[in-house]
Amino acid sequence: MRVPRAEREEQILTAAEQVFAERGFHATSMDEVAERVGVTKPLIYDYFGSKEGLLSACITRARTQLREATELSWASVGPDAPLSEVFEAGVRAFFEFIDAHATAFVLIRQEGAVASQANPLIESIREEQSAATVATFRAAPGLGAVPEELLEGCAEVVIGACERVAVWRAGRPGIGVEDATAIVVSSVWGGLSSLLTPR
Amino acid sequence: MRVPRAEREEQILTAAEQVFAERGFHATSMDEVAERVGVTKPLIYDYFGSKEGLLSACITRARTQLREATELSWASVGPDAPLSEVFEAGVRAFFEFIDAHATAFVLIRQEGAVASQANPLIESIREEQSAATVATFRAAPGLGAVPEELLEGCAEVVIGACERVAVWRAGRPGIGVEDATAIVVSSVWGGLSSLLTPR
DNA sequence: TTGGTAACTTACCGATGGTAAGTTCCTCGT
DNA sequence: ACGAGGAACTTACCATCGGTAAGTTACCAA
Numbered sequence: 001m002r003v004p005r006a007e008r009e010e011q012i013l014t015a016a017e018q019v020f021a022e023r024g025f026h027a028t029s030m031d032e033v034a035e036r037v038g039v040t041k042p043l044i045y046d047y048f049g050s051k052e053g054l055l056s057a058c059i060t061r062a063r064t065q066l067r068e069a070t071e072l073s074w075a076s077v078g079p080d081a082p083l084s085e086v087f088e089a090g091v092r093a094f095f096e097f098i099d100a101h102a103t104a105f106v107l108i109r110q111e112g113a114v115a116s117q118a119n120p121l122i123e124s125i126r127e128e129q130s131a132a133t134v135a136t137f138r139a140a141p142g143l144g145a146v147p148e149e150l151l152e153g154c155a156e157v158v159i160g161a162c163e164r165v166a167v168w169r170a171g172r173p174g175i176g177v178e179d180a181t182a183i184v185v186s187s188v189w190g191g192l193s194s195l196l197t198p199r
Numbered sequence: 200m201r202v203p204r205a206e207r208e209e210q211i212l213t214a215a216e217q218v219f220a221e222r223g224f225h226a227t228s229m230d231e232v233a234e235r236v237g238v239t240k241p242l243i244y245d246y247f248g249s250k251e252g253l254l255s256a257c258i259t260r261a262r263t264q265l266r267e268a269t270e271l272s273w274a275s276v277g278p279d280a281p282l283s284e285v286f287e288a289g290v291r292a293f294f295e296f297i298d299a300h301a302t303a304f305v306l307i308r309q310e311g312a313v314a315s316q317a318n319p320l321i322e323s324i325r326e327e328q329s330a331a332t333v334a335t336f337r338a339a340p341g342l343g344a345v346p347e348e349l350l351e352g353c354a355e356v357v358i359g360a361c362e363r364v365a366v367w368r369a370g371r372p373g374i375g376v377e378d379a380t381a382i383v384v385s386s387v388w389g390g391l392s393s394l395l396t397p398r
Numbered sequence: 399t400t401g402g403t404a405a406c407t408t409a410c411c412g413a414t415g416g417t418a419a420g421t422t423c424c425t426c427g428t
Numbered sequence: 429a430c431g432a433g434g435a436a437c438t439t440a441c442c443a444t445c446g447g448t449a450a451g452t453t454a455c456c457a458a
Contacts, residue, residue, distance in 0.1 A: 180352070
């Protein structure tokens with residue numbers, strides 16, 4: 001069946017996400033992805049250029065979805081809520097997203113394999129996420145003049161903490177979303193708040 | 200020239216670390232690694248089993264070196280120093296190690312590519328690092344009865360924060376070791392200390 | 399000397415990433 | 429209505445490279 005490009009690309013990305021997540025990058029064959037979609041290999045190459053390009057596109061989509069989920073949670077908590085609440089809502093949204101999109105997160109963890117020498121696409125999407133977090137900090141009421149670099153560094157700390165706790169939690173079914181949220185928020189919030197609102 | 204196995208393995212690991220770091224896993228050919236060592240491919244397969252096995256071994260070595268570097272710094276700060284100092288020394292040692300072993304860190308970031316479905320070797324070495332951090336927390340003077348899970352979670356937060364800040368810093372030459380250390384310590388220490396020593 | 403084993407090579411296969419050259423079908427301008 | 433053009437898609441193919449089988453050479457111990 002003939003299908004417009006945008007739609008076909010979505011189908012391919014969805015299939016590739018599954019195969020990459022369950023087999024890993026190396027063990028995934030382009031023919032298998034193509035077969036699942038009901039298409040042949042050269043079409044995928046026409047649309048995504050290479051195997052790494054396909055993985056890049058998958059990761060980009062996953063990271064974008066993740067960012068949108070957290071931004072949505074920030075919006076839902078209200079524009080002038082205290083920073084602590086906004087912060088907690090974002091962390092919780094992160095873990096909820098991971099629970100709901102396990103394959104996407106497996107993919108995100110593989111980005112080291114493809115971003116070896118500064119893949120610009122991956123790098124830019126990464127920076128988008130950091131920038132969104134920084135913007136949230138900046139929008140907080142009662143925030144003094146904090147240097148940009150410090151703010152960026154804090155955003156990286158939060159994101160890094162969330163990602164690593166998510167990996168750790170994958171092997172421990174006993175740790176729920178709320179537990180994970182509590183661990184990140186309570187370890188990071190104290191230092192963060194005193195940094196961001198110097199008394 | 201004929202060389203005993205242990206020595207050859209080290210040579211191969213060193214060469215592989217360089218090639219993996221500069222080309223990435225996919226673009227690295229076993230023949231190139233072999234050629235750099237002055238050996239042929241089947242020998243590498245005899246010693247490491249597969250391409251992924253070789254990467255696993257590289258990552259294992261890199262992570263072990265990293266862990267040893269941080270443990271050394273903990274020892275050098277004295278056995279009954281306050282936790283804050285031990286903590287800061289460990290974080291600083293982490294960033295110093297990354298600066299001195301750039302290729303090793305590029306490698307560590309690629310572990311997602313190979314640890315897709317619970318590579319036991321990688322997983323165990325990861326847990327060693329967490330366990331070492333947990334043990335350091337445990338050894339702190341005046342630490343109350345903190346549940347094990349919380350302690351583990353905190354360790355993951357710290358490690359995740361360090362790793363991500365290291366990646367972020369790679370693109371920003373202006374951020375020195377001390378800046379990075381300050382960012383991690385000040386964002387995490389406040390919350391951590393009040394968690395670990397409930398007043 | 400010789401048996402055994404550790405270190406290493408030559409020669410090969412098959413899978414798979416990647417491509418060239420089409421073919422079919424829809425659309426749009428005249 | 430109809431042909432040009434391009435988008436969607438296929439067949440058939442190549443070349444590289446991960447992996448292996450079967451050997452060969454050097455060392456060492458009895």
